[in-house]
Amino acid sequence: MKIIVTGGAGFIGSNFVFYMLKKHPDYRIICLDKLTYAGNLSTLKGVLDNENFRFVKADICDRNAVYNLFEEEKPDMVVNFAAESHVDRSIENPEVFLQTNILGTAVLMDACRKYGIKRYHQVSTDEVYGDLPLDRPDLFFTENTPIHTSSPYSSSKAGADLLVLAYHRTYGLPVSISRCSNNYGPYHFPEKLIPLMIANALNDKPLPVYGKGENVRDWLYVEDHCKAIDLIIHNGRVGEVYNIGGHNEMTNIDIVKLICKHLGKPESLITYVADRKGHDMRYAIDPTKIHNELGWLPETMFKDGIKKTIDWYLNNREWWETIISGEYQNYYEKMYGNR
Ligand code: NAD
Ligand code: TDX
DSSP states (O other), X not given: OEEEEETTTSHHHHHHHHHHHHHXXXXXXXXXXXXXXXXXXXXXXXXXXXXXXXXEEOOTTOHHHHHHHHHHHOOSEEEEOOSOOOHHHHHXXXXXXXXXXIIIHHHHHHHHHHHOOSEEEEEEEGGGGOOBOTTOTTOOBOTTSOOOOOSHHHHHHHHXXXXXXXXXXXXXXXXXXEEEOOEESTXXXXXXXXXXXXXXXXXXXXXXXXXXXXXXXXXXXHXXXXXXHHHHHHHSOTTEEEEEXXXXXXXXXXXXXXXXXXXXXXXXXXXXXXXXXXXXXXXXXXXXXXXXXXXXXXXXXXXXXXXXXXXXXXXXXXXHHHHHHTTHHXXXXXXXXXX
């Protein structure tokens, strides 16, 4: 089995590469990644010498490069993680989100049509469903919840999802889609809530909480997400959408306080800053379908996963310190300087 994993030098994609090489030692995994600001080849250093692994630096929007790779490798499956993934950046500059997330997805699927494929899997997000109100804890996103997006990021992901389903209906492309809630774990880029708070707390810097910190996210340990995708690409039904979530809702402020507690840092570092524009209130996934059809359940309890994650950031300071010492400084100043 040969699988092209796009975006495999990013957070979830790299964890998926590690998971697949371990779980299926006879598979060939080809990682195609542009190495944007969010992609990091050093993340993959442990597998670069693995004879079943190949890294290719390319843009999923580059039709020639993508077709050449398909011509050469004749993959059985494609799992598309490549995306611009940060909501705040999408509010500043939507265009690259439309290019990569929508047009890049189309290029990959065109290659699948041209060369033939057993499965094209699109890694999507619960954000395509918009948000839920805080005062209705009985409501959850199911696969039938209408698409109703809030940010340029989520709109671009929703656009891609619609295109994937259209390629299935129009061309019969064997696709599947997973829509996952917020992931956390090793190699999470420090612009995102959990790693940003860990890095700032370790540097005794202010912890910038948007608005009142009462927004709710449904946190899932990244390896549980990887397991779910592995199940879907092998046993999931073609043309179907599967929601993936941890039934683990937490407010942002509770997460930040927990990080302070684990690291022995004072809550006085917490600083409330201007809210995100269009900020989604609550995400909550109903994972009944993937549980009933594929037997998937999250295995990592949040209390264990967050400890593992914090320990990973403590033990891998070089990885994130290198990132936050470069161009990231300019990003941070722009986003948080006058907030
Ligand atoms: P990330 O930003 O950490 O990584 C994205 C990767 O894609 C990087 O390695 C980057 O270099 C690569 N990339 C970006 N543009 C590219 C292009 N044009 N061509 C080739 N490679 C390109 O993102 P992540 O958090 O790992 O998210 C991966 C996927 O999962 C995304 O599609 C995202 O929408 C989705 N998702 C993420 C979460 C989450 O909590 N992080 C939750 C649900 C869904
Ligand atoms: O500095 C911050 N302060 C803060 O209060 C940051 C970076 C975030 N927040 C809040 C905003 C959100 O309510 O924390 C929450 C989580 O924010 P992010 O880590 O930016 O994640 P989110 O916007 O929920 O989106 C994530 O989950 C769904 C991923 O980045 C997406 O790629 C995925 O689709």
